[in-house]
Amino acid sequence: MAVLPLPSEGGSVYILFRMVNPQRFPDSELVEHNPKLDVDALYRAGALFTGQISRWTCHWLTVTIRAEWEWIWIDDQRVAIVRDPFLNGQRVRIKFLCPGCDRGCRILHARGRTFVCRACAGYDYSSRHRDRWAPALDRLASLRRRIALGHPLHGWSKRKLRKALLAYERDVAESLHSFVADLDARLGYGRHDANVRDHRGGPAAGVS
Numbered sequence: 246m247a248v249l250p251l252p253s254e255g256g257s258v259y260i261l262f263r264m265v266n267p268q269r270f271p272d273s274e275l276v277e278h279n280p281k282l283d284v285d286a287l288y289r290a291g292a293l294f295t296g297q298i299s300r301w302t303c304h305w306l307t308v309t310i311r312a313e314w315e316w317i318w319i320d321d322q323r324v325a326i327v328r329d330p331f332l333n334g335q336r337v338r339i340k341f342l343c344p345g346c347d348r349g350c351r352i353l354h355a356r357g358r359t360f361v362c363r364a365c366a367g368y369d370y371s372s373r374h375r376d377r378w379a380p381a382l383d384r385l386a387s388l389r390r391r392i393a394l395g396h397p398l399h400g401w402s403k404r405k406l407r408k409a410l411l412a413y414e415r416d417v418a419e420s421l422h423s424f425v426a427d428l429d430a431r432l433g434y435g436r437h438d439a440n441v442r443d444h445r446g447g448p449a450a451g452v453s
Contacts, residue, residue, distance in 0.1 A: 276315070276368045280306040280355040284326075284341050293317065293339065294325070306355055319360055324353065384411035 272278055280303035284293075287310065292299045297312045311318040316325045325342040327349060340349040345365035347398075353360035354368055388409065403411075 265433075269434070270369060273373045274368055276354065276415060277371050279368060280304045282308075282310075282341075282353045282355075282360060284339050284351050284353075287317075288339055303355075306358070308358075319353075320358065322358075322360060324360065385410070385417060388413070398424070 282301065283301070287293050287301075291297060292301075292310050293312050295312055295314050297310075299309055299310045301308055308320050309318075309432070316323050319322075322344070324344060327340050327342055329338045329349075330336070330339065331338055341353050341362075342348070342353060343350055343353070343362035343365055345357075345361040348362055348364075350362040352363070354363050354366040356366045388406075
């Protein structure tokens with residue numbers, strides 16, 4: 246939220262308005278609005294033991310889970326499972342292998358009735374898009390902070406880093422431009438009416 250003071254004859258008038266991202270991310274593409282499966286939740290419920298059959302419901306989707314040793318069946322979709330030992334083999338970390346990119350992940354998201362990782366599904370978190378007028382600003386600041394602190398950027402070439410910085414800066418500039426244009430429209434700047442005073446404080450428009 247933002248508060249903007251405006252001068253008036255009786256003193257200052259304050260306008261309270263919500264700052265939102267002008268390039269609205271669709272609700273249908275938000276993680277919170279789509280079904281998902283958490284491998285830790287399945288494990289705690291015993292649904293990953295070989296031979297177990299269970300039904301899971303999330304949002305609008307209900308699926309049947311059938312477990313085997315190296316994979317599970319989500320209805321008719323087979324998803325591989327990997328078990329990575331840690332703490333000198335005392336514990337095992339279980340992960341899905343995304344059917345789309347073969348990347349290990351803890352959560353699979355439903356794209357229609359097909360489960361893939363969040364990157365393959367193209368979903369994003371609502372906290373990155375709701376009540377924020379420039380989400381790219383935080384990502385840009387975070388990336389610059391990591392560079393300033395000398396943190397390693399694994400898998401980032403100089404070309405990729407430059408393209409990311411330019412893309413974030415462009416998104417921030419576009420968001421700021423749209424935000425100012427929206428603010429002008431809300432305040433009526435640039436409009437002239439013979440019955441009201443000019444917004445620059447002069448006489449009524451069209452009146453000499």
